[in-house]
Amino acid sequence: MGHRCCGKHKVNRGLWSPEEDEKLLRYITTHGHPSWSSVPKFAGLQRCGKSCRLRWINYLRPDLKRGSFTAEEEQSIIDVHRILGNKWAQIAKHLPGRTDNEVKNFWNSCIKKKLLSQGLDPSTHNLMPSHKRSSVSSSSNIPKPSKKKSIMTNTKFDLSTTAFSITNINPHSSTKQNRVKSPNQTPVPSQTIIPINDTMSTLLDDENVIPNWSDVDVMAPIHEEAPMFSSDKAVVGDDDDDINMDILFNTPSSTFDNDFASIFSSAMSIDFNPMDDLGWTF
DNA sequence: AATGGAGCCAACCGCCATGGC
DNA sequence: GGCCATGGCGGTTGGCTCCAT
Numbered sequence: 505m506g507h508r509c510c511g512k513h514k515v516n517r518g519l520w521s522p523e524e525d526e527k528l529l530r531y532i533t534t535h536g537h538p539s540w541s542s543v544p545k546f547a548g549l550q551r552c553g554k555s556c557r558l559r560w561i562n563y564l565r566p567d568l569k570r571g572s573f574t575a576e577e578e579q580s581i582i583d584v585h586r587i588l589g590n591k592w593a594q595i596a597k598h599l600p601g602r603t604d605n606e607v608k609n610f611w612n613s614c615i616k617k618k619l620l621s622q623g624l625d626p627s628t629h630n631l632m633p634s635h636k637r638s639s640v641s642s643s644s645n646i647p648k649p650s651k652k653k654s655i656m657t658n659t660k661f662d663l664s665t666t667a668f669s670i671t672n673i674n675p676h677s678s679t680k681q682n683r684v685k686s687p688n689q690t691p692v693p694s695q696t697i698i699p700i701n702d703t704m705s706t707l708l709d710d711e712n713v714i715p716n717w718s719d720v721d722v723m724a725p726i727h728e729e730a731p732m733f734s735s736d737k738a739v740v741g742d743d744d745d746d747i748n749m750d751i752l753f754n755t756p757s758s759t760f761d762n763d764f765a766s767i768f769s770s771a772m773s774i775d776f777n778p779m780d781d782l783g784w785t786f
Numbered sequence: 787a788a789t790g791g792a793g794c795c796a797a798c799c800g801c802c803a804t805g806g807c
Numbered sequence: 808g809g810c811c812a813t814g815g816c817g818g819t820t821g822g823c824t825c826c827a828t
Contacts, residue, residue, distance in 0.1 A: 517797085518796090518797075518821090518822090519797075519823095539812095539813080540814070541812075541813065541814095553813080554813090554814080554815095555798080557814075557815090559796090559797085563796080590818090591816090591817090592817065593815075593817085604815095605795085605796075605797085605817095606795085608817075609795050610794095610795095612794090612795095614794095
């Protein structure tokens, strides 16, 4: 079965030859790619446009970083994945010079196993039930991984990402690390309502800050249950008395500033420290 | 040296969103 | 509104390499 985009033409498949690479590289660098579908024709390639696009993005682009992922990059992937899930393209934007494909492959071949060996569910980043953990650790001889960094103390999100996590909203609640309960203790999900006060409503309704509620995603990574935001309250699935959640603003970073940070943190009753021009800490 | 399994990664597939007509 | 072309993305696969036996 051929590509829908190029089913009628005979096209090459599989690995790219150095000659094909050269043709594509030469064409893109001199002409750009106003339309990928026309690139193979003008570049003299028997490939479909989609294949050319992929080859350029994943291999030929001059700004690509080569080589192994650094420890910092690995930690960034874990941190952002905890918030975004399998949004590889979004995650890759946090790693200059890395492609979504590269990040995805690295996740599937390395990070996933590392998390499993730590007893963490790679899709939720939550601690797995004890029986699952033991089966994972006993069935693999993966080297002991380094301790997972604390989001509270070690994670810095660049303002340009417009994504950050908030933990420990309730000042009396436990830290994220302390939430790791004894293996036999299963957290009992419940709901916690966070009232949104007037300041908060005004702030979030302000077009200059966040266009509308649909631009706010809230995730509670500790629990399976997805939280929801309504027009006047946040509902977060959680256990007992503490609240841990991540909030992702899908809005341009230019709309964020220190005033916003200060109002937001006060409205949400959280410790929220503007750090410098580059990021905030929690 | 041969072989089979595991891991890695480049490339493909199929779905979805968007924009133009 | 419907159709089509195109681009973007996440999941999957096939083939190559490495390593243990």
